[in-house]
Amino acid sequence: MTQMDHIALDEQARAILRGNDRGGYTVPTAGLYPYQWNWDSAFAAWGFAQFDVGRAWQEVETLFSGQWPNGMVPHILFHKPDPGYFPGPDVWGTQGKGPILSSGISQPPVAATFVRAIWEKDRAAGEPRARALFPRLRDWHRWFMDWRAEDGAICITHPWEAGRDNAPDWDGAMAAIDPVGVGEYTRRDTSHVDPAMRPTKYDYDRYIWLVQLGKRLGWDEAALKEHNPFRVADPTMTFILLRANRDLAAMGRALGEDVSEIEEWTAALEAGAAALWNEDLASYDAKDVRAGRFAGCVSSASFLCWYGGVDDDRMLAQVERVWGAVRYPVPSHDPESPEFNAKRYWRGPTWCIINALIGIGMADAGHAAQADQLRTGTAALVARHGFAEYFDPTDGSPAGGGTFTWTAAVWLGWASPSAGRA
Numbered sequence: 330m331t332q333m334d335h336i337a338l339d340e341q342a343r344a345i346l347r348g349n350d351r352g353g354y355t356v357p358t359a360g361l362y363p364y365q366w367n368w369d370s371a372f373a374a375w376g377f378a379q380f381d382v383g384r385a386w387q388e389v390e391t392l393f394s395g396q397w398p399n400g401m402v403p404h405i406l407f408h409k410p411d412p413g414y415f416p417g418p419d420v421w422g423t424q425g426k427g428p429i430l431s432s433g434i435s436q437p438p439v440a441a442t443f444v445r446a447i448w449e450k451d452r453a454a455g456e457p458r459a460r461a462l463f464p465r466l467r468d469w470h471r472w473f474m475d476w477r478a479e480d481g482a483i484c485i486t487h488p489w490e491a492g493r494d495n496a497p498d499w500d501g502a503m504a505a506i507d508p509v510g511v512g513e514y515t516r517r518d519t520s521h522v523d524p525a526m527r528p529t530k531y532d533y534d535r536y537i538w539l540v541q542l543g544k545r546l547g548w549d550e551a552a553l554k555e556h557n558p559f560r561v562a563d564p565t566m567t568f569i570l571l572r573a574n575r576d577l578a579a580m581g582r583a584l585g586e587d588v589s590e591i592e593e594w595t596a597a598l599e600a601g602a603a604a605l606w607n608e609d610l611a612s613y614d615a616k617d618v619r620a621g622r623f624a625g626c627v628s629s630a631s632f633l634c635w636y637g638g639v640d641d642d643r644m645l646a647q648v649e650r651v652w653g654a655v656r657y658p659v660p661s662h663d664p665e666s667p668e669f670n671a672k673r674y675w676r677g678p679t680w681c682i683i684n685a686l687i688g689i690g691m692a693d694a695g696h697a698a699q700a701d702q703l704r705t706g707t708a709a710l711v712a713r714h715g716f717a718e719y720f721d722p723t724d725g726s727p728a729g730g731g732t733f734t735w736t737a738a739v740w741l742g743w744a745s746p747s748a749g750r751a
């Protein structure tokens with residue numbers, strides 16, 4: 330890539346963030362995702378921080394304006410009605426639960442890590458904003474520890490909560506659901522993009538059935554913990570919360586706050602992460618808590634161990650095998666598994682956000698060569714194939730939505746040769 334190329338791409342990435350700005354928050358992409366999504370927004374803030382720190386703070390502040398009194402930060406905030414999206418606020422039925430109409434589940438808590446990075450851009454100017462967000466981030470992390478931790482591993486209660494909607498990791502737990510009474514509904518996602526790149530009807534029936542269950546139980550966490558058949562310990566959640574928690578503690582210390590509770594969570598999460606090691610698979614894996622069974626999946630989330638601060642050389646063999654099997658790593662699912670599908674969302678495609686997190690973690694752990702390979706490979710992928718939602722790992726072809734916020738953000742924050750990488 331020439332210098333001219335990457336400067337033009339930097340420009341394009343900034344234009345995508347500006348173009349997806351709806352006034353205080355960005356949408357992931359127009360049409361397909363017309364609201365504010367939780368972890369998308371945290372990535373967007375990281376992207377904005379590379380050229381407009383004030384706008385970066387605002388993105389996170391708008392996200393936290395939707396925090397529920399129990400500490401949960403929803404995975405979608407429905408700021409303005411949009412009939413082009415399903416399931417909307419009526420299906421979720423969360424009216425009265427939080428300050429803004431929203432979904433009833435959360436998403437991977439990358440926010441604290443990016444808030445710390447934004448703050449590092451200008452500590453003095455950012456201090457009042459960091460001070461205001463700190464207790465909100467802590468309440469959210471506490472909510473995870475109270476309601477989602479099983480022996481320190483963080484569970485999801487809906488596949489959408491992991492942000493890896495149709496990953497094969499959930500197939501076992503999904504098969505245990507009989508989506509009886511789900512009724513008729515009209516999907517909107519498949520009118521925006523090719524259905525072959527989206528989850529199947531089989532999966533969608535279960536997604537909606539789980540939303541209906543949550544609504545019926547009034548989104549009461551205690552009731553859900555008892556009655557929800559879907560409860561899967563997830564490497565994405567566990568490793569991401571582990572890192573976010575350390576970053577939150579570092580912020581708290583710098584702000585003169587008591588962080589002893591946060592440090593206890595870190596110790597618990599470390600034990601939880603270790604429990605996700607599947608010896609038979611020789612990899613970190615998801616675990617169905619209800620059935621007491623590992624999923625048996627090497628996914629891109631398995632490689633987040635380093636990001637979580639777990640320096641585990643045993644995963645290097647998987648790096649070699651899995652990354653070596655495709656042209657553009659990291660595939661979201663093991664390319665040598667029968668479930669691998671190069672086009673279908675989280676069952677094979679490469680996602681730049683996961684690459685960035687893996688790359689950052691590997692660089693921290695001293696695996697500089699692999700981290701660099703991943704970063705330059707991701708940069709080449711975007712330079713050749715654009716700012717797509719995700720990519721076919723075998724040939725790089727773009728898939729899903731275009732002009733995607735988080736792909737642009739990852740470009741600016743990490744993949745671009747001019748990225749600050751902080």
Ligand code: GLC
Nearest residue numbers: 357362366368369492493494
């Ligand atoms: C899909 C992705 C999820 C993301 C959302 C908006 O549901 O699986 O991770 O947050 O789209 O981009």
